[in-house]
Every structure is written in structure tokens, then in C-alpha cells.
Amino acid sequence: MTTKNKILMASLKFFLVRGYENTTLSMIADAVNIKKPSIYYHFKSKEDLLFNSIYFILDNLEKQITHSITKSDNPKQQLESFFECILDFNSKLSLMIGNDFNAPINFITIFQLYSNRFCELSKRINEYYENISSILKDIIDQGQKKKLIKNTLDKEMTVIDIISRIEGLIALSTIYKSIDLNSIRNQLYENLWASISLENNSPKTKKFFNYGHINLGRKW
């Protein structure tokens, strides 16, 4: 791993766990075992580090979502993959950055905080939502054609409903201590499917997907 990547990964870690303002360049430098000014050889400012951290998250997440969807052409399974993929991405991110704080991380918070402050980030984050919305619309389309999903659904609204349920779940599980996300996520997906599908009794299949290794997505 190059020094540049080490710096980026350390930044990502601190930004996710402590937030941007509570992360200092000294902390990052210490974590990478270099001195503060060396960071400036690789990145032009602290903001630059934030931007690259967020691009890293979004690039990888999009890649993994796209990949997980192609594993099946069954709309129900695709939707399940979509659902699981985002939840798993959050857990994996936590493992990947070596989260040795005992605070759970939530990658969405960082979007909320900085999308309104940095126009450049806002664009990219919105692009991400456009992308996953379009993926979901395609899945719903296919499901309707195959008579698996209700034809009466408002597509736009259903997309919002699905995304907000997933993100709400991640957010809530990091704030409210009494939630055991793993024990209910399958059931919550079944509820979601039941609410949009034409089936009467949705079978309760337990599936665990593995999305492979998280790669560095962006060229420098």
C-alpha cells in the first residue's frame, strides 16, 4: 500500500468515526507514521482529503451494488441483493477501516453533513442517488413485466420508500442501542417485498451474500 493510500484510508477512518472537524492532520499523520507536512505532498488540503474519502465510499458502493444486482435476473432476489449490499457495505467499511473505536459507523451521516456545505460533493452524492434510483426503477419495471410486482405502484415513491427504509435502518442502528440489526434484517426485507409484490405469502428464505473485496476505485 502506497503512502498516499495509507493517508487516505486513515483519513476515511477518522472522518467516519470522529467527523471532519474533529479529525486533525496530526492524527492522520500519526496513524500513518509520517509527519504532518508530508501529507501536503500527496494532497493539497484537508478538504481534498474529505472529497477523496467520500469519492472512495461512493465509487466502491456503486460498484458493489451494480455487481450484486447482476448475480440474478429475478427481481425479488435483485432487490434482496440491493438491500443486503448496502447494509453489508456499512459493516464492511467498519471492518476495513479497522474501527477500533467502540462507536458504530454510519457512512450516510457524512453525506448529510457535507453535501450541503460543499457543492462539489453535493453533485456527486446526488449522482449516487440518481444512480441507485435508476437501478431500483429497472428492478421494479422488470418485476412488473414478470407479474411479480404490483402494477399500481407509484414508481418514484416506491424507490424513495425503499431507499429511506434501508438508510433509516442503518442510521437508527447506530443511535439506538437496543437494536440487533442482524436478527431482523431478513424479516425487514421480507416485509418490504411483501408490500410491493403480488405474492400472498412470501417465503422466508435466508440468504447471505458475499460481495468480495473492496477495491480502491478512483485513479489519482
Added chain:
Amino acid sequence: MTTKNKILMASLKFFLVRGYENTTLSMIADAVNIKKPSIYYHFKSKEDLLFNSIYFILDNLEKQITHSITKSDNPKQQLESFFECILDFNSKLSLMIGNDFNAPINFITIFQLYSNRFCELSKRINEYYENISSILKDIIDQGQKKKLIKNTLDKEMTVIDIISRIEGLIALSTIYKSIDLNSIRNQLYENLWASISLENNSPKTKKFFNYGHINLGRKW
């Protein structure tokens, strides 16, 4: 309005819109038309301001949820009030603090950020979730007794499902620019009700509640 309350309201505003670290005591002092050191006469530190801001939000929100629930003893309407109340609280908070930034606010983000950093806050925030969980459980109980809500529901999970849908919606609408929350909130509530109720066709009633004035809840 006393100087103390003015300071608190200004802090709340900045904390919600800019976050804690990006809010300086000078900004607060300017907004209230006093000098920086005068703040220390009323509050012992910047942290003290953060704590009181969050208590203010939670005290008021709990009060309004409790109040909105008592307006009906029909579980469907109570659940709708609950749903609407939290969404409206977020909008009202935005109006109340005189949000002249063009960034939408989301009062839940602040919980996510500081519940893990300040043990005292974590306790209070968890207490809030325990409270609203218990309110929701009661509503579901009543609904089941009155044969309006499915008996097969896992109560714990349903509670999490409901809260995460509401909070996910608020969060998403502040990040993703293409969402018009007001045009879909009623439909989303109907979806929620449809997924837990025994009715086959849920009637589409449009209701707008007014939760009255937001009061200062905490004694100093």
C-alpha cells in the same frame, strides 16, 4: 425572551445548520447582539450549550408526540399522528430557528454525531428511543386487541421498522435533492399502515395536524 433563551435558540440554530464544531461562540454572540464572554455568564461552556440544545429538542419532541397521540384512541389515527408529528417537528424546527441558510435541517443527524461522543447525551437519546418505542408498542397492542392490526407481527421489529422509515425519510429528503417529501408522505403512511393492518383496502384520507406552539421545555 430572556438573553439566556436567545443564546440557546441561536446555538440550536447554528448547531443544526452548521454542526457543533463549525459553530463558534462569536457567531452565537453576534446573533444575539452581545459579546462573546457574556455567554459564559449564562452557560458554563460550549458543551453545555450543545447539551441544552439537544435536551430542548428531545423534551419538545416527546411532549408533542405524547400530545398528538392523545387526540384519538383509534390506533390507525394514532399511528398517523405519530408519523406526521415527527415529520412536522423537523419542519417546524426549521421555521422556529429561522433557517435562513438554504440547507434543509435534520434534527436526527445531531443525535448520530454526538450520542457516541458524550455519554450524558447518549443516555438521554436512548431514553427518547425507549419512550417512543414504548408508545408505538402500546398503539400496536391496542390495534391488535381491536382486531385492526395483524396478530402475527413481531412487535419489537415492527417498532424498529416504523421508526427507521420515518427517520430514513427525513434524512433522505435532506440529502437527495429530487425528493418532494410533502407530496408523498401521506402515501408512505398509507403503505406503512397497509403493511401492518388487517384491512384489505386502506382508505386514503388526507389529514393535517397542528401540534401547536413549541415551548421551552426544560427548567434552568
Added chain:
DNA sequence: GTCTATACAAGGATAGAC
């Protein structure tokens, strides 16, 4: 209760040697 003046610390960033 509010002010002026000021202490003190810390963070981002740059210059320039090696």
C-alpha cells in the same frame, strides 16, 4: 449582566533543508 482585554492552545498550511 455585560463589557474590554488578553491568555492559551491548537490547527491548517508553507518554507526550505536533506
Added chain:
DNA sequence: GTCTATCCTTGTATAGAC
């Protein structure tokens, strides 16, 4: 590419006058 030394700004907080 990485370092030491240092600049500069800003933020929290306190002392003490009025």
C-alpha cells in the same frame, strides 16, 4: 518524499472593570 521549524489564524475561556 519526508523532515524541522515556523507562521498565522481562530477558537475557547478567564480576569477584572463598569
